[in-house]
Amino acid sequence: MKLSKQFQLYESEATQFINELKRKNPQLEESQRAGRALLWDKEPIDLDQAQRAIDSRVKQRAYVYK
Secondary structure, rough: OOOHHHHHOOOOOOHHHHHHHHHOOOOHHHHHHHHHHHHOOOOOOOOOHHHHHHHHOOOOOOOOOO
């Protein structure tokens, strides 16, 4: 879908804000990537070690408040 020339140059307020923020703080995207890596990018799970951890758990009693 092709928009008319009037709408091709349109930029929303949100887009303008983000572009201005990036211009003022050039390292913003790099710090976002570092934060994402810290919280979300995890190492692959070792399935054997995970299974051993599940097998070694001690079962909780049915009613613990005695």
